[in-house]
Amino acid sequence: MLIKNVHVNNQAALTDVLITDGKFAQIGPDLTAPAGEEVIDGQGKLLLPPFVDSHVHLDSTLTAGEPEWNETGTLFDGIRIWSERKQDLTKEDVKRRAKQTILNMVGHGIQFVRSHVDVTDPHLIATQALLELREELKDVVELQLVAFPQEGILSFPHGKELMEQAVKEGVDVVGGIPHFEFSTEYGWQSVHFLMALADKYDRLVDVHCDEIDDPASRNLEVLATEALEREMGSRVTASHTTAMGSYNDAYTYKLFRLLKMSGINFVANPLVNVHLGGRFDTYPKRRGVTRIKELTAAGINVSFGEDDVKDPWNPLGDGNMLDAVTMGVYIAHLMGYGQLQDSYKFVTTNAARTLHVTDHYGIEVGKPGNCILLNEKDFYNALNRHVEVLYNIRGGKVLAKTTPAETTVFAD
Numbered sequence: 001m002l003i004k005n006v007h008v009n010n011q012a013a014l015t016d017v018l019i020t021d022g023k024f025a026q027i028g029p030d031l032t033a034p035a036g037e038e039v040i041d042g043q044g045k046l047l048l049p050p051f052v053d054s055h056v057h058l059d060s061t062l063t064a065g066e067p068e069w070n071e072t073g074t075l076f077d078g079i080r081i082w083s084e085r086k087q088d089l090t091k092e093d094v095k096r097r098a099k100q101t102i103l104n105m106v107g108h109g110i111q112f113v114r115s116h117v118d119v120t121d122p123h124l125i126a127t128q129a130l131l132e133l134r135e136e137l138k139d140v141v142e143l144q145l146v147a148f149p150q151e152g153i154l155s156f157p158h159g160k161e162l163m164e165q166a167v168k169e170g171v172d173v174v175g176g177i178p179h180f181e182f183s184t185e186y187g188w189q190s191v192h193f194l195m196a197l198a199d200k201y202d203r204l205v206d207v208h209c210d211e212i213d214d215p216a217s218r219n220l221e222v223l224a225t226e227a228l229e230r231e232m233g234s235r236v237t238a239s240h241t242t243a244m245g246s247y248n249d250a251y252t253y254k255l256f257r258l259l260k261m262s263g264i265n266f267v268a269n270p271l272v273n274v275h276l277g278g279r280f281d282t283y284p285k286r287r288g289v290t291r292i293k294e295l296t297a298a299g300i301n302v303s304f305g306e307d308d309v310k311d312p313w314n315p316l317g318d319g320n321m322l323d324a325v326t327m328g329v330y331i332a333h334l335m336g337y338g339q340l341q342d343s344y345k346f347v348t349t350n351a352a353r354t355l356h357v358t359d360h361y362g363i364e365v366g367k368p369g370n371c372i373l374l375n376e377k378d379f380y381n382a383l384n385r386h387v388e389v390l391y392n393i394r395g396g397k398v399l400a401k402t403t404p405a406e407t408t409v410f411a412d
């Protein structure tokens with residue numbers, strides 16, 4: 001496949017991109033296609049590596065309103081409602097809903113997804129369903145699964161055994177939820193446990209860490225210390241860390257030294273964080289979001305996830321990463337022109353770093369020919385107009401194609 005006249009990675013210059021045998025073969029001006037090769041006229045538009053959703057829950061997707069709507073909008077009511085809904089889970093139910101959401105994501109240019117899956121279920125039904133789906137859809141999407149103990153590791157019956165069982169069955173990443181454990185001590189112990197588990201089975205780590213508006217929730221320092229001492233930093237991710245939005249600046253200053261030394265990654269979920277956060281405040285009302293701007297300025301890797309797509313924690317969601325970027329740049333005060341132009345990185349290159357897939361991600365000669373063509377010349381305009389992904393290309397083949405809507409205004 002030859003893609004003509006595109007701005008690669010938001011660069012000003014126009015170039016051509018040739019993909020042969022499923023890999024990027026040449027990137028440069030005035031390339032010619034070998035005989036019979038498919039040619040796409042990029043028309044001066046933006047070519048990026050595929051979007052990555054670095055944090056989503058596919059087991060609960062498309063269950064909003066079942067058995068009831070989350071009318072308070074708190075994290076805790078979400079957990080309670082999901083706990084009821086998961087009594088009715090079957091493998092077919094999970095696979096059908098997750099597949100529908102994944103295919104929708106693919107239509108929006110996503111090719112890499114990290115999904116948490118609730119393992120506080122004695123039968124691990126959702127885990128087995130998503131493991132099967134990971135295999136069945138491997139030509140469409142690279143799906144990473146996180147063993148996520150929604151109701152705690154030490155605070156749920158046989159929590160440790162369920163975590164280890166999920167890892168043995170093949171999940172890629174070890175998760176946690178220390179702020180939700182019964183006690184601070186259980187929270188710390190859960191972090192020590194999950195890091196040892198990941199180390200033992202050579203897995204990545206992604207912890208729901210301090211997702212609460214409580215400045216006393218400080219599991220992040222425990223996670224970062226473990227990551228530093230085990231030399232696992234680049235393989236470890238702290239998701240949410242919304243308590244950091246409530247920490248005092250003196251503590252945060254000290255904390256940042258450790259975070260930088262540890263080299264861990266961060267995932268913010270701007271849509272769901274701002275929706276679930278601040279729910280116990282009257283006024284002033286906190287934003288409930290981690291320090292995206294300051295982490296980024298400190299050279300720490302931050303990516304964005306959609307977190308929830310129509311489930312007990314988020315009644316909305318359409319699998320479109322532009323939604324997460326739009327919300328993220330607004331609530332993190334990243335609205336400078338350069339910051340807006342660069343904001344695609346939160347859902348592309350930064351997110352690939354979080355997923356630890358940079359060895360086969362990006363528009364570079366020799367790497368798999370995966371890319372997306374957005375219907376604008378640069379990311380500032382793409383974000384502003386929330387444009388379509390015209391082509392989602394995987395291994396040099398068109399995986400999804402979108403025809404833009406056309407509006408005609410009848411006015412003088």
Ligand SMILES: [Zn+2]
Nearest residue numbers: 057116208307
């Ligand atoms: Zn989550």
